[in-house]
Amino acid sequence: MTEQFLTLAREVGREAAAFVADKRPAGRVTISATKSSPTDVVTEIDEACERLIRERIFAARPDDGFVGEEGNDVVGTTGVDWVVDPIDGTVNFVYGIPAYAVSIAARQDGEVVAGYVVNIASGAEWGALRGAGAWRYAGESRQVLTAPQPESVAHALVATGFNYIPAVRTAQAAAMATFLPQVRDIRRIGSAALDLCGLAEGQFDAYLEQGLKPWDxxxxxxxxxxxxxxxSGIDGGPDERMVMAAHPAIAEEYFALVRACGF
Structure with missing residues (x-):
């Protein structure tokens, strides 16, 4: 059944990515609204893309639930929820930076069991099934992903992001000032979904971010x-308070460092 979830996520995700790519005008995209702060933006294309995804999923599975970034969540009756970010990396999308993605996951009885991400700008696609691995798609074939082991925390390239709420960002900056000298460097791409896929591929050695929502x-x-x-999170599993990720070889040391820096 979970393979069927992934098949649907990919079919819908590819259509949504093509829709966004087709609708994006040249130059900068007009902002239609803001969310947590004046710099946390939404566009009409975000909203239209989520409507398309919702319609396609409910056409195939009308009794499921739906949790989307743009709101109007639906409680289903099957135990399956679809967790959707129509454009993860909206600021990149607005400015024309080619790192923004459609992210679709199926959650069964509260556990994510299938996930699909596609970079709208490049067409790169990733997928995963709970207990069955992760991969990058190459056409219809799957290139299995095994995250490489980093040399050390001190040599780790860390993907991260910053909150759009000024007070939170100020605190993050202070923590980052302590953290940054203790790793190789950081990268701020602007899409949590693409950061995590890049981490799985070995583009980064570790990850940390605060403020992620379920769809992120x-x-x-x-x-x-x-x-x-x-x-991991700060005091348990990954959550809105904190998401950290690293290879098991350095995870304990890396997680301890993040906690000690005061994020």
Whole structure:
């Protein structure tokens, strides 16, 4: 059944990505609204993309639930929820930076069991099934992902992001000032889903971010976990307070460092 979830996620995700790519005008995209702060933006294309995804999923599975970034969640009766970010990396999308993605995950009885991410700008696609691994798609074939072991925490390239709420961002900056000298460097790409897929591929050695919502984490988090990485929060599992991810060889030391820096 979970393979069927992934098949549907990929079919819908590819259509949604093509829709966004077709609708995006040249230059900068007009902002239609903001969310947590004046710099946390939404576009009409975000909203239209989520409507398309919702319609396609309910056409195939009308009794499921739906949790989307743009709101109007639906409680289903099957135990299956679809957790959707129509454009993860909206600021990149607005400015024309080619790192923004459709992210679709199926959650069964509260556990994410299938995840799909596609970079709208490049067409790169990733998928994962709970207990069955993660991969990057190459056409219809699957290139299995096994996250490489980093040399050390001190040599780790860390993907991260920052909150759009100024007070939170100020605190993050202070923590980052302590953290940054203790790793190789950081990268701020602007899409949590793409960060987690990149981590699974070995583009980064570790990850940390605060403020992620379920739709930010669901698909990319499963892809990272199924590639062999460990995910954690500050005091338990990954959540809105904190998401950390690293290879098991450095995870304990890395997680301890993040906690000690005061994030």
């Amino acid at each position: 984490l669901a698909a990319g988090g499963l892809i990272a976990a199924e590639s062999g990485l460990l995910l």
